[in-house]
Amino acid sequence: MISTATPSPPRPEAIPGIAEVDASFRPVALFFFAKAAVWLVAGSLFLLLASVKLHAPAMMTGAAWLTYGRLAPAGWDALVYGFAGQAGFAVGLWLLARASMQRLQSPLLVLAGGVLWNLGVLAGTVGILAGYSTGRELLEMPAGALACLVVAAGLIGSAGWITFAARTESQTYPSAWFVLLSLISFVWFGSVALMMYSGEGPRGVVQVLVQRWYANGILTLWLGGTAVAAIFHWLPQVLNRPLASRSLALIAFWSLTFFAPWAVTAHGDPFPRWIVSLGIAGQFMASIAVLAIAFNWWKTAEGAFNTLLASPAARLLGLAAFAYVASGVLDFFMAFQNIASWTRFTWIHQGLDWLLVGGAVIAGLFAIIPEIISRSTGQALSPGLIRLHATLTLTGILLIALPLLVGGGIQGSRLADPSLAFMDTLRASMHLVRLSSLGLVVFLLAQLVFAFALFGLFRALAMECVTTVKSWSVPASKNRTAGVRS
Amino acid sequence: MNSTPLLFLGILVALASSWWGILVAPSLQIGNAPTVLSKETSQHYPPNRPGIAQQGAEIYRSEGCNTCHSQLVRPEGFGIDLARGWGKRRTVAQDYLRDSPVLLGSVRIGPDLANIGYRMGSGDTNAQPVMVAYHLKHLYHPRTVAPGSVMPAYPYLFEERPIQGTPSAHALRLEGAFAPPEGFEIVPKPEATALVAYLLSLKSGVSLAEAPVPPPPTNAVNAVNAATSTTNAAPASTPSR
Amino acid sequence: MKKVSPAPARGSAGAEIPTPRIGSYTAPVGFFILLAILAYFGHAELGYHSGQFSAGVYEPYANLRSIPNVGGEVNPVDAGRDVYAQLCSACHQPNGSGNPANGCPPVAASDWVLEEGPARLIRIVLHGAKGPIKVNGKEWGSAVGMLALKDVLSDDQIAHVITYIRQSPEWKNSASTVTPDMVKTIREKTSSRGAQWTADELLKIPTAVE
Numbered sequence: 001m002i003s004t005a006t007p008s009p010p011r012p013e014a015i016p017g018i019a020e021v022d023a024s025f026r027p028v029a030l031f032f033f034a035k036a037a038v039w040l041v042a043g044s045l046f047l048l049l050a051s052v053k054l055h056a057p058a059m060m061t062g063a064a065w066l067t068y069g070r071l072a073p074a075g076w077d078a079l080v081y082g083f084a085g086q087a088g089f090a091v092g093l094w095l096l097a098r099a100s101m102q103r104l105q106s107p108l109l110v111l112a113g114g115v116l117w118n119l120g121v122l123a124g125t126v127g128i129l130a131g132y133s134t135g136r137e138l139l140e141m142p143a144g145a146l147a148c149l150v151v152a153a154g155l156i157g158s159a160g161w162i163t164f165a166a167r168t169e170s171q172t173y174p175s176a177w178f179v180l181l182s183l184i185s186f187v188w189f190g191s192v193a194l195m196m197y198s199g200e201g202p203r204g205v206v207q208v209l210v211q212r213w214y215a216n217g218i219l220t221l222w223l224g225g226t227a228v229a230a231i232f233h234w235l236p237q238v239l240n241r242p243l244a245s246r247s248l249a250l251i252a253f254w255s256l257t258f259f260a261p262w263a264v265t266a267h268g269d270p271f272p273r274w275i276v277s278l279g280i281a282g283q284f285m286a287s288i289a290v291l292a293i294a295f296n297w298w299k300t301a302e303g304a305f306n307t308l309l310a311s312p313a314a315r316l317l318g319l320a321a322f323a324y325v326a327s328g329v330l331d332f333f334m335a336f337q338n339i340a341s342w343t344r345f346t347w348i349h350q351g352l353d354w355l356l357v358g359g360a361v362i363a364g365l366f367a368i369i370p371e372i373i374s375r376s377t378g379q380a381l382s383p384g385l386i387r388l389h390a391t392l393t394l395t396g397i398l399l400i401a402l403p404l405l406v407g408g409g410i411q412g413s414r415l416a417d418p419s420l421a422f423m424d425t426l427r428a429s430m431h432l433v434r435l436s437s438l439g440l441v442v443f444l445l446a447q448l449v450f451a452f453a454l455f456g457l458f459r460a461l462a463m464e465c466v467t468t469v470k471s472w473s474v475p476a477s478k479n480r481t482a483g484v485r486s
Numbered sequence: 487m488n489s490t491p492l493l494f495l496g497i498l499v500a501l502a503s504s505w506w507g508i509l510v511a512p513s514l515q516i517g518n519a520p521t522v523l524s525k526e527t528s529q530h531y532p533p534n535r536p537g538i539a540q541q542g543a544e545i546y547r548s549e550g551c552n553t554c555h556s557q558l559v560r561p562e563g564f565g566i567d568l569a570r571g572w573g574k575r576r577t578v579a580q581d582y583l584r585d586s587p588v589l590l591g592s593v594r595i596g597p598d599l600a601n602i603g604y605r606m607g608s609g610d611t612n613a614q615p616v617m618v619a620y621h622l623k624h625l626y627h628p629r630t631v632a633p634g635s636v637m638p639a640y641p642y643l644f645e646e647r648p649i650q651g652t653p654s655a656h657a658l659r660l661e662g663a664f665a666p667p668e669g670f671e672i673v674p675k676p677e678a679t680a681l682v683a684y685l686l687s688l689k690s691g692v693s694l695a696e697a698p699v700p701p702p703p704t705n706a707v708n709a710v711n712a713a714t715s716t717t718n719a720a721p722a723s724t725p726s727r
Numbered sequence: 728m729k730k731v732s733p734a735p736a737r738g739s740a741g742a743e744i745p746t747p748r749i750g751s752y753t754a755p756v757g758f759f760i761l762l763a764i765l766a767y768f769g770h771a772e773l774g775y776h777s778g779q780f781s782a783g784v785y786e787p788y789a790n791l792r793s794i795p796n797v798g799g800e801v802n803p804v805d806a807g808r809d810v811y812a813q814l815c816s817a818c819h820q821p822n823g824s825g826n827p828a829n830g831c832p833p834v835a836a837s838d839w840v841l842e843e844g845p846a847r848l849i850r851i852v853l854h855g856a857k858g859p860i861k862v863n864g865k866e867w868g869s870a871v872g873m874l875a876l877k878d879v880l881s882d883d884q885i886a887h888v889i890t891y892i893r894q895s896p897e898w899k900n901s902a903s904t905v906t907p908d909m910v911k912t913i914r915e916k917t918s919s920r921g922a923q924w925t926a927d928e929l930l931k932i933p934t935a936v937e
Contacts, residue, residue, distance in 0.1 A: 018745050054595070054636055057628075061639040068638050069550020098745040131548035135587045140550075165490045173746035181497055188501050196509065202517030205579040206509070207588045213508050221501075236747035244752040251762075257497055261504035268560030270577045270590070272696075273778030273786050275512050280776075282504075284769030288762050299752050341565045345556055345594035415594070418569035422597050423634055430636075515782050525805065561787050578785050695809050696783045698795055 015168045016103050024103035025094055025376035028110050032090035033373060034458070035118050037451045039082025042125075044447050046075025048440040055434050065129040073140040074128040076353075080138065080223070081149060082121045084361050085186070086114070088226040089156050091365050092179040094372050095229050096160050099176035100167030106159040113155030120148030136211040138218065139193060150190040157183035174249035175229040181257055182225035189217035189261075205270055212264040219356060220260040220286070224324070227364040228252075228293060231321050234368045236300055238314050239307050244299035252292035259285035266344060267337040283335040290328030297321050312390035317367035319394055323359025323401075327352055330405075342416040347429060348408030354401040358443075366393055366450075379460050385453035392446030399439025407432030516579050524692050531692045532584050535684070542684025545677050547587060549640070556591030557600045559690065561697075573601040574691040575699045581690040596637055603689040614686070621682040622674050623658055630664045643678040646670055779879065783813050792881035803904065807891025810884050814876070823898050825862075830869030832862040835898035844934035845905045848889050849913045853877040855923035872923050882910040909936045 016024075050072040053059055060066045089110075097104050104110065124141030127133070133140040141149075160183045164176065193214040196202065202210075236243045243249070262282025269276055301308065301321075308318035330352055334340050366389070374380035407429035414425035521530040535543065546552070559573035567573060577600050582588045623630050626644050628637040644658070649671050657671035666672050674682075693699040778784030781791060788794050791813070796806070812821070815834075820826055823835030834840050839862055840848065857872030876885070886907040893902035913936060 018743055021745065053638060057636045057638050061641060064549070064642050067549060067640070069553045070548075072553050073550055101745050133548060133550055135547035135550070135552055135589050137592060161490070161494065169745075170488065173749070175746065177493075180493065184494070184497055184501070188498075192505055192509070196513075202513040204516065204519065204583045204585070205588055205590075206513045206517045207586070208582075208590050209509055209512055213504065217501075217504075233746060242748040242750040244750050245754065246749045248752075248754055254496075254500070257500040258503065261501065262508060264508055267786060268558075268564035268576075270558050270579055270582065270785075271512065272516065272579065272782050273776060273784045273788070274773075274780045275508075276786060277773045277776040277778070278507060281769040281773040282508075284765055284772065288765055291758075291762065291765070295754060295758060299754075300750075337564060341560070341563070344565065345592065347593070349593050416566050418566050422570070423632070426595065426636060427634065519782075525802070561785070563787055576785065579782075696785050696794065700795075 015101065018098075018101075021097050021101060021103055022094075022375040023378075024107065025097065025372070028090055028093065028104065028107055028114070029373055029376040030458075030461075031111060031114050032086050033369060034454060035114070036083045036087040036090070037447070037454050039078050039086065039118075039121060040447045041444070041451055043075050043078030043080075043082055044440065044444040046071050046078060048075075048437065048444055050075055051433065051437040051440050055430050055437065064131065070129050070131065070133065073133055073137075074125050077128065077138070077140060078121065078125050079362075080218075080357060081124070081141075082118075084223050084357060084365070085149075086117060086121075087365050087369065088182070088223060088361070089114075089117075089153075091230055091368060091372060092182055092226045093156070093160050093163070094376070095175045095233050096179045097163055098233070099169065099173040099179075100164050101169045102163050102166050104159065105163040105166055109155050109159040113152040113159070116148050116152035116155070120145045120152060123148065134197075136207075138215040139197075139211055143194060143198065146190060146194055150187055150194065153183075153186040153190065157187055173233070174243070174246065174253065175233045177249075177253045178225045178229035178232065178256075181253070182222045182229070185221040185225065186218060189214045189222070208269075209264065209271070209275070213261060216264050217261045219353075220263075221256065223357065223361045224260075225256070227320060227324060227361045228256075230364045230368045231297070231317065231324070234317055234364075234371075235297060235321060238317055238367075239301055239304045241300060241304065244296050248292050248296040252289045252296065255285065255292065256289035260289060262286070263331070263335075266334070267340050268344070280335050283332060287328060287332045290325060290332070294325040294328075297325075312387045312394065313367060313370070316363045316390045316394055319397065320360050320364035320367055323355050323363065323397075327356040327360060330355070342412040343408065344412075346408035346412040346415065347404045347433065348412065351401050351404030351408055354397065354404060358397040359401055363393060363397060366390065373457065377457070377461065379457055381453045381457055385449055385456070389446050389449045389453065392442055392449060396439050396441075396443030396446050399442060400436050401439075403432040403435040403439070407436070519580065519583060521583065522580065522694065524694075526693055531694070532581060535584060535687050538680050539683040539687040541676075542680035542682065542687075543585070545643075545681040546684055547589060549681075551599075552589035552591040554591075554593060554595035554637070555597070555599045556594050557598065557688065558590050559598065559600050567598060570597075571605070572598045575693070575697045577690050578694060578697045580694055580696070599685065599688055600690050601688065603686045604691060617686060618682055619659070621685055622678060623660070625678055625681065626658055626660075626672060626674075627664050630660060640678070643675055643681070645673050645675055647673060781813060783809075791879060792884060796883060801887070803887045803890040804894050804896070806884070807887035807889070808895070810880065810888040811891055814879070815888065818873075823892065823895070825867065827867075830867055831873075832860055832867035834892045835895070836900065837862050840892050841900060841902045842934045843903075844936055845889055845893070845903070845909065846913060846934050846936045847929045847932055848893075849885065849905070849910055849936070850917060850924055850929065850932070852880070852885050852889060853910075853914060853917065854920050856925070856929070857923040858925045860926040868926075875923065877914065882907040882914065885910045912936060 049060075049066070050068050053068045053071070057068075064070070093104060093110065120141075124145030127142040127145055128140050132142045134142065139146070161180065164172075164180060193210055196210045197207070201207070232243065232249065259282055263279055263286045264282065265271060265276045265279025267276060267280070269279075305318075308314050308321075334343055334348075334352075370381050370386050410432070411425050411429040414420050414428055415422075521532065523529070524531045557577075559567045559575070559577045561576035562568055564576075568576070581600070582590075620631060624632065624637075625640050627639045627641070628635040629639075646666050647670065649657075649669055653671050654673050656673050658674070660666065660672060691699065776789070778788070779790050783791055784794070791810075811819075818826060818829065818831040819834050820831070823833055823837075825831050825833030832839070839860075842848075851873065853875065854877060855873045855875040857868070857870075859866050859868040861867075880888070886905045886909065889905040889910075892898075893900055893905065
């Protein structure tokens with residue numbers, strides 16, 4: 001796979017420098033991160049309300065759009081699609097541009113995709129709150145909204161692949177492969193899901209297979225792929241060391257692509273046995289990718305783990321790497337029947353989701369977003385606010401995910417005892433759910449801090465714009481060279 | 487990894503492989519299964535839901551009931567679903583044939599509902615009016631019938647209106663703090679009635695070739711044990727375990 | 728403005744490089760052995776618990792024959808119809824007309840099926856059949872032939888499916904019933920047989936089961 005043959009080298013003037021590559025990113029970074037920050041706050045707020053309703057169910061029951069069954073999916077979708085997906089696209093494209101050493105091609109395509117994406121997420125979230133949810137986990141958005149997302153992802157993904165095709169580097173860094181995978185993944189899983197749910201699709205439980213395949217696909221390949229790419233890029237830089245092995249990254253890439261989408265079933269599911277076994281086998285094979293990635297990161301960080309604890313941003317990165325591996329390992333163990341029989345249908349399910357989406361994806365993205373913003377816009381976000389944001393996000397995610405995982409274990413062991421009434425199984429774990437709600441408060445605060453910091457950046461940029469415009473009122477001959485900001 | 491088209495093709499082939507294996511193959515095998523004629527009931531299984539129950543399914547979906555409730559029963563040894571009395575047998579693909587969407591659920595913050603149409607507290611378990619009244623009260627305010635429940639209330643599925651002449655036959659019988667003010671009654675809207683009809687239609691107990699219902703225990707002692715075990719941990723006001 | 732990010736990656740010449748450098752670490756053999764073990768168990772899961780890739784086998788059953796037949800009197804024709812639909816209709820077609828394309832002979836109104844006794848039919852189902860066979864005056868058969876079902880179906884199921892093809896009301900077949908005991912007798916008698924039957928061998932065997 002590692003070829004020594006290079007395409008004919010482009011003319012020297014055509015190879016952009018790092019600064020040019022970063023600068024080409026400016027409009028995309030500003031647009032995507034701003035919108036993503038808004039969705040993050042909205043999603044966290046919905047999820048906080050939903051979580052509080054779990055232990056204070058009498059709260060706000062008068063309105064249909066505030067019921068738990070609508071708030072929780074709306075909040076989760078806003079988090080996944082509105083923030084993680086959107087910021088993931090931006091981060092992914094930047095990583096790809098850096099690895100290709102090429103300016104972002106077709107930025108208008110990306111921006112058009114961004115507009116359509118946000119429209120889709122808005123339509124989807126409003127649709128869920130209004131009662132048009134499809135009921136399928138992570139696919140609750142009405143079909144029209146999902147179609148918008150798929151088209152938008154297609155536009156954004158095309159720009160990414162075009163950039164890669166125009167690359168000036170012959171050997172690309174592993175991050176690029178994972179980003180390319182994630183750019184295709186959403187379009188693939190989304191369009192197949194749309195197709196199989198429309199018209200005379202398969203009846204009965206095959207619909208559940210479609211939903212599980214889609215949800216697993218977008219979490220492990222789309223969001224997971226971007227998180228892995230970000231950590232591959234950022235971990236060596238934080239540690240100031242080279243990445244340990246290229247071949248391990250290659251193994252991880254292909255095993256993730258081939259095997260991860262197969263891990264969709266669990267023991268006891270209402271499918272014929274062979275389908276369940278297929279999914280379990282897929283889970284085993286997908287663990288190969290997780291192991292290869294974990295080993296690679298371990299070897300890169302060996303001897304320098306303390307650096308990962310040195311600053312809040314580094315800790316966020318450390319959490320991301322740890323959470324990704326932990327969620328893969330836990331998924332592996334949950335494939336075993338004797339474990340799944342008591343862990344299934346407990347808070348562990350939500351805990352694992354938060355571990356992957358919150359711990360690996362969101363923390364992983366936030367570890368690198370401040371760098372991208374400062375490189376592409378030339379302005380850094382306020383360092384104090386970013387440190388605060390990193391600390392609060394780290395605390396928040398740990399406070400959300402860990403109590404849910406532990407609480408799920410308690411709930412599961414109680415559910416496994418048939419002599420215990422159902423209500424008792426919940427009671428024992430409720431105080432941990434309260435802890436998780438507290439975590440959501442901290443998480444929401446963190447995202448408000450980030451939004452505030454971003455607002456500060458926009459203000460600074462606006463001031464610059466004003467200064468530039470003001471300078472145009474000075475005699476023309478003196479200021480033709482001042483130029484307009486790209 | 488150097489050729490863009492090859493990389494694209496490689497990723498596409500890899501992604502397509504799971505599509506074929508996990509979606510297309512099962513869809514060809516069970517995606518268009520016919521109903522089966524049950525020897526037990528001499529009717530086709532699964533039966534067509536009556537119109538109002540189908541409307542109730544839409545309410546179930548739009549209120550997001552499956553974010554807390556599951557609708558599947560796992561076999562012996564794979565979970566305690568059967569031991570908790572949540573079904574006579576495991577659920578299989580045939581049970582979900584007429585559902586669209588199929589709302590299996592992935593968490594149990596509330597009990598499993600696959601066979602809620604059979605279950606209730608003490609007394610005549612098959613008395614339809616008793617079950618309907620129970621579920622309506624439970625939906626209106628869960629803590630009237632299940633103290634300590636974390637299920638949200640759905641008052642917007644009901645209407646509080648002044649009593650005109652004699653109280654309506656459909657009015658909920660509520661006491662204490664939950665009762666409406668003097669001169670008012672709580673009447674279910676069509677949505678609530680539909681949702682309850684849907685819940686009562688959730689039955690997956692018919693014996694199937696792939697999932698036979700185990701025969702009831704034959705001797706008297708076992709029969710008594712079987713009967714009491716399902717009601718043991720479930721006091722009258724909380725029928726589900 | 729003060730940056731929060733760590734120092735940018737630098738290449739060997741000290742200039743900033745766009746992506747981190749990559750080292751040349753080679754993972755130890757043990758690591759790849761671990762991956763291979765994982766892959767093995769993954770495939771073993773599918774191999775041992777495939778349930779014969781049948782739509783009728785659900786956990787915890789391993790195959791069709793281990794599913795208990797509970798609940799009272801069984802109508803052999805109905806039970807046989809289910810087995811036929813699941814296993815036989817793919818080749819012999821749902822209407823029993825056979826498939827000239829792959830050489831599966833018909834079972835509806837077939838002279839072989841409607842013989843006096845089921846001894847030959849039971850043998851075919853137990854061990855399979857291969858090669859040319861003359862059914863209703865026409866030559867059928869294929870090189871691969873019919874596979875053995877002795878490990879796939881129980882005596883009950885074999886008896887039911889043969890009863891069904893002999894008595895199916897849809898095909899207006901009418902012949903004697905096959906009991907599980909008949910199947911058991913023949914299974915024991917031919918327990919050492921491994922190969923598929925050929926038409927010539929079968930024609931030498933009397934049709935009655937003794």
